[in-house]
Amino acid sequence: MAPSEDCGWLLYLSLAAKCGGPHRLLGFAAVVAAAFVVTALLHWASPGGPAWGWYWWTRRAGLGIVGAAIPGPRGLPVLGSMGLMTGLAHRKLAAAGKARRRLMAFSLGETRVVVTADPDVARELLASAAFADRPVKESAYGLLFHRAIGFAPHGAYWRALRRVASAHLFSPRQIAGSAAQRAVIARQMVDAMTKQQGGAGAVRARRFLKRASLHNVMWSVFGRRYELLQAADGEEAAELKSLVDQGYDLLGQLNWSDHLPWLARFDLQRTRARCAALVPRVNRFVGRIIDEHRAARLRHGGAAAVMDFTDVLLSLQGSDRLSDADMIAVLWVRTYVAPSPYGEMIFRGTDTVAVLIEWVLARLVLHQDVQRRVHEELDRVVGPGRAVTESDTASLVYLQAVVKEVLRLHPPGPLLSWARLATSDVHVGGHLVPAGTTAMVNMWAITHDPAVWPDPAEFKPERFVGSPDHAADESFPVMGSDLRLAPFGSGRRVCPGKSLAMATVGFWVATLLHEFEWLPPASGDPPRGVDLSEVLRLSCEMAIPLEARLVPRHAV
Numbered sequence: 001m002a003p004s005e006d007c008g009w010l011l012y013l014s015l016a017a018k019c020g021g022p023h024r025l026l027g028f029a030a031v032v033a034a035a036f037v038v039t040a041l042l043h044w045a046s047p048g049g050p051a052w053g054w055y056w057w058t059r060r061a062g063l064g065i066v067g068a069a070i071p072g073p074r075g076l077p078v079l080g081s082m083g084l085m086t087g088l089a090h091r092k093l094a095a096a097g098k099a100r101r102r103l104m105a106f107s108l109g110e111t112r113v114v115v116t117a118d119p120d121v122a123r124e125l126l127a128s129a130a131f132a133d134r135p136v137k138e139s140a141y142g143l144l145f146h147r148a149i150g151f152a153p154h155g156a157y158w159r160a161l162r163r164v165a166s167a168h169l170f171s172p173r174q175i176a177g178s179a180a181q182r183a184v185i186a187r188q189m190v191d192a193m194t195k196q197q198g199g200a201g202a203v204r205a206r207r208f209l210k211r212a213s214l215h216n217v218m219w220s221v222f223g224r225r226y227e228l229l230q231a232a233d234g235e236e237a238a239e240l241k242s243l244v245d246q247g248y249d250l251l252g253q254l255n256w257s258d259h260l261p262w263l264a265r266f267d268l269q270r271t272r273a274r275c276a277a278l279v280p281r282v283n284r285f286v287g288r289i290i291d292e293h294r295a296a297r298l299r300h301g302g303a304a305a306v307m308d309f310t311d312v313l314l315s316l317q318g319s320d321r322l323s324d325a326d327m328i329a330v331l332w333v334r335t336y337v338a339p340s341p342y343g344e345m346i347f348r349g350t351d352t353v354a355v356l357i358e359w360v361l362a363r364l365v366l367h368q369d370v371q372r373r374v375h376e377e378l379d380r381v382v383g384p385g386r387a388v389t390e391s392d393t394a395s396l397v398y399l400q401a402v403v404k405e406v407l408r409l410h411p412p413g414p415l416l417s418w419a420r421l422a423t424s425d426v427h428v429g430g431h432l433v434p435a436g437t438t439a440m441v442n443m444w445a446i447t448h449d450p451a452v453w454p455d456p457a458e459f460k461p462e463r464f465v466g467s468p469d470h471a472a473d474e475s476f477p478v479m480g481s482d483l484r485l486a487p488f489g490s491g492r493r494v495c496p497g498k499s500l501a502m503a504t505v506g507f508w509v510a511t512l513l514h515e516f517e518w519l520p521p522a523s524g525d526p527p528r529g530v531d532l533s534e535v536l537r538l539s540c541e542m543a544i545p546l547e548a549r550l551v552p553r554h555a556v
C-alpha cells in the first residue's frame with residue numbers, strides 16, 4: 001500500500017473518531033473489516049483465485065466486458081495459490097493442471113498467472129510479441145537484473161545487449177574460439193576428480209562441475225583463470241564464490257512481497273536488506289576488474305591484447321556504449337544469468353550446465369547398460385590413445401541422444417524459468433489473457449505427458465537415435481523449434497547461451513566418460529546409491545548430490 005493511502009485511512013479514522021467518539025470508530029472499523037472480507041471472498045470465488053477475481057470484477061464494473069474465464073484453482077482468499085510455487089512447483093502445477101493442460105489460471109497473491117502444459121499453446125505464447133517482456137521483481141531490481149539481458153524490458157536496450165552478446169559470446173566462431181579454454185578446464189576436472197577418488201574412494205561430482213562452469217564463464221567474460229582445486233584458490237575466487245552463493249540464495253527464494261506488495265515495507269524475508277549489502281560488494285568486485293581492463297587497454301594503446309567480453313563492452317562506441325553501472329549489471333548477471341520458476345531468477349550460465357551434467361552422470365551410473373554403449377561409441381570414435389576433442393562430439397550420436405533424453409526427463413528449468421509478462425491484452429489458447437499477466441510454460445509437464453512422449457517416465461536414449469517406433473530421432477531439435485522438448489525456451493527470448501551450453505555439456509560429459517568408468521558408490525544389482533529425488537532451487541537439481549566410484553579407463 002502506498003504511504004498516501006495510509007494517510008487516507010488515518011484521516012478517515014480520525015474523522016470518524018471526531019464525529020462520534022470511540023463507538024462510532026469501532027463501528028466504522030467493523031464495517032471496513034466486513035467490506036474487506038466480503039470483497040476478498042468475492043474476488044476469491046472467481047476461477048483462478050483472488051487476482052483474477054479482482055480483474056474480472058473491475059473489468060465488469062468499468063467496461064462491461066466479460067470473456068470466458070480461464071479455468072484454474074482458487075487457492076486461498078488473498079494469498080491465492082502461493083503453495084503451488086513452493087517445493088517442486090513443476091510437479092504441483094502439473095497435478096493441478098491435469099484437466100486444464102491448455103491453459104490454467106491461478107493467483108500468487110495479487111499477481112495473475114497463466115500456465116500451459118500444451119506444446120501448441122506454448123508455441124503460441126512464447127512466439128507472441130505480446131509476451132516478449134519478463135516480470136521483474138523486488139530482488140531483481142535490488143540486484144540490478146533489470147539492466148541485464150534476461151530482464152531488460154523488450155526494446156532498444158535489450159536488443160543492443162542481445163546483439164553484442166550474440167556477436168561476441170555466442171556466435172559459432174566465438175564458441176569454436178573458446179574450445180581450448182573448455183579443454184583446459186576439462187583436464188583440470190579430470191585431474192581433480194582423480195585426486196579426490198584416490199583420497200576418498202568416491203567422488204562427489206557436483207562441486208567440481210559447479211566450479212568448472214563458473215570458472216569457464218569467468219574466463220570468457222573477465223579473462224580470469226582460476227584453478228579447480230580448493231587449495232589453489234586465491235582470495236578473489238573465494239570472494240567470487242561467496243558473492244555467487246549469496247546471490248543464489250536471494251534469487252532462489254519465493255519473495256512473498258513480490259506478490260503481496262503490502263508486505264514489502266516489512267521486508268520479512270530480508271530481501272531488500274540482503275540485496276543492499278550484496279550490491280556494493282558486487283560493484284567493488286566487478287568494478288575492480290573493469291578498471292584493470294581499462295588500464296590494460298591503455299597500456300596497449302586502446303585495444304586489448306586478448307579480447308574477453310569485458311573488453312568487448314569497453315570497446316563499444318556510439319549508442320551501444322554502456323555506462324559503468326550498466327556494464328556491471330550486464331557482466332555480473334552474465335556470470336549467473338537466470339530467472340527462477342517463480343518468474344524471478346535462477347543463475348543460468350553457470351548453474352544450469354553443472355546441474356545438467358550431474359543429471360547425465362547420475363543416469364549413466366544408474367543405467368550401466370547405457371554407459372556401456374557410450375563407452376563403446378567413445379572407443380570407436382576417439383579410441384584409447386588420445387583425449388576427446390570438441391570436434392569429436394558431432395560423431396558421438398548416442399551420447400547426444402543421452403543428453404537429449406536427460407534434458408527431457410530432467411530439464412534444468414522445468415518451468416522454463418524465465419516467465420514472460422503480457423504487455424497487452426492477447427488471445428492465447430482460445431482465451432483472453434489480459435495485459436500484466438505473468439505467463440509460464442510447464443516444460444516438465446509436456447516432457448512427461450504420455451500423449452506427447454510414449455513411456456514418458458522411462459529413460460530411453462534410443463528414442464533419439466531413429467528407432468521407428470518412437471516419436472523422435474537423432475535430428476530431433478532441442479533448441480526451441482519443437483515445443484515437445486524445448487528446454488532452452490523459444491521465440492524472441494529463447495536462451496542465447498543454448499549452443500554454448502550444448503557444446504560445453506557434450507564435450508565435458510564425453511571427456512569424463514572417456515576417462516572414467518562411473519560406478520555406483522555401493523555395488524549391487526540394481527546399483528544402489530543413486531537417488532533421483534529433485535529439489536527446485538534456482539534450477540531443478542538432484543536433492544542428494546551424486547557420488548560415484550571412478551575407475552580410470554586408460555593406463556596413465
Ligand code: HEM
Nearest residue numbers: 150348349352353416418487488489490493494495497501
Ligand atoms: C543447459 C543449460 C541451459 C539451459 C537449460 C538454459 C535455459 C534457459 C531458458 C529456459 C531460458 C528462458 C527462455 C525463454 O523465455 O523462452 C533461458 C534464457 C537465458 N539464458 Fe539460458 N540456459 C542454459 C545455459 C545458458 C548459458 C550457458 C548462458 C550464458 C552463458 C545462458 C544465458 C541465458 C540468457 C542471457 C537468457 C535470457 C535471454 C533473454 O531474456 O533475452 N543460458 N535459458
